[in-house]
Amino acid sequence: xxxxxxxxxxxxxxxxxxxxxxxxxxxxxxxxxxxxxxxxxxxxxxxxxxxxxxxxxxxxxxxxxxxxxxxxxxxxxxxxxxxxxxxxxxxxxxxxxxxxxxxxxxxxxxxxxxxxxxxxxxxxxxxxxxxxxxxxxxxxxxxxxxxxxxxxxxxxxxxxxxxxxxxxxxxxxxxxxxxxxxxxxxxxxxxxxxxxxxxxxxxxxxxxxxxxxxxxxxxxxxxxxxxxxxxxxx
Numbered sequence: 001x002x003x004x005x006x007x008x009x010x011x012x013x014x015x016x017x018x019x020x021x022x023x024x025x026x027x028x029x030x031x032x033x034x035x036x037x038x039x040x041x042x043x044x045x046x047x048x049x050x051x052x053x054x055x056x057x058x059x060x061x062x063x064x065x066x067x068x069x070x071x072x073x074x075x076x077x078x079x080x081x082x083x084x085x086x087x088x089x090x091x092x093x094x095x096x097x098x099x100x101x102x103x104x105x106x107x108x109x110x111x112x113x114x115x116x117x118x119x120x121x122x123x124x125x126x127x128x129x130x131x132x133x134x135x136x137x138x139x140x141x142x143x144x145x146x147x148x149x150x151x152x153x154x155x156x157x158x159x160x161x162x163x164x165x166x167x168x169x170x171x172x173x174x175x176x177x178x179x180x181x182x183x184x185x186x187x188x189x190x191x192x193x194x195x196x197x198x199x200x201x202x203x204x205x206x207x208x209x210x211x212x213x214x215x216x217x218x219x220x221x222x223x224x225x226x227x228x229x230x231x232x233x234x
Contacts, residue, residue: 004019004030005018005019005034007038007041007042009048011189012047012048012189012192013048013050013052013188014042014048015051015052015054015181016035016042016053017054017055017056018053018054018056019055020056021055021056021057021059022057023062024057024058024059024101025059025106026064026065027061027063027106028064028065033082035083039051039087042092043090043091048092049093049191049192050092050189050192051092051093051095051188052095052096052181052185053094053095053110054099054181055100055106057100058100059101059103060096060099060100060101060106060110061101061102061110062101063106080105088211089207093114093188093199093203094112094114094115095113095114095117095187095188096109096110096116096117097117097180097181097185098110098117098122098124098170099122099177099181100122101122102123102125103124103127103158104126104127104128107126108126108139111139111140111143112139114203115171115172115187116169116171116172117171117187118161118172119173119174119176119179120161120176121161123158123164124158124159125152125157125158126140126152126153129154130156134224134225135152137149137221140153142210144167
């Protein structure tokens with residue numbers, strides 16, 4: 001891996017860690033491609049039972065790198081689709097260790113995981129609407145439910161740790177920021193300890209159901225994203 005991302009194994013758990021702390025782990029194009037590669041490698045490794053997504057520095061992930069919004073629009077869309085298609089079809093359990101802010105694309109990255117662990121400094125948000133880009137309705141609705149998805153999508157307001165735990169966005173809320181990553185690894189290890197077929201079939205059922213919920217809106221969402229970014233489709 002490059003300096004933007006690193007991996008580490010803790011037994012059968014593969015930690016995949018975003019490593020742009022000075023940029024709040026913003027998902028620039030190159031990092032999205034590195035993340036896809038790392039996830040594919042973990043998915044194909046027979047020694048890896050589950051993946052924990054994490055971030056270095058004060059934030060889990062501050063979202064897409066807005067410095068790239070003025071150029072490379074087609075690559076922005078293509079790599080975004082590639083990353084989230086990789087996540088949607090992921091073959092192994094995935095836990096997001098959200099120790100700080102997960103905003104925009106970082107929020108959707110955490111929502112793509114099976115489960116999310118957070119601490120007192122965890123905050124989620126999807127502020128895209130505040131700068132003229134549509135949030136992902138399908139991703140929000142699938143986890144937040146329709147009412148809360150409309151709320152955060154239309155207002156762009158943040159969701160703190162307590163509200164996230166109360167509404168089910170966070171599956172586990174630990175007492176300190178330092179506990180978040182170890183708790184996520186422990187949760188992943190608990191899942192890996194179960195017989196593999198049951199876990200795999202349950203995740204397959206969940207993926208099929210979520211696909212029925214989100215797939216119909218995906219094409220519309222990508223089209224609107226292109227429109228918002230001024231991309232013409234020839």
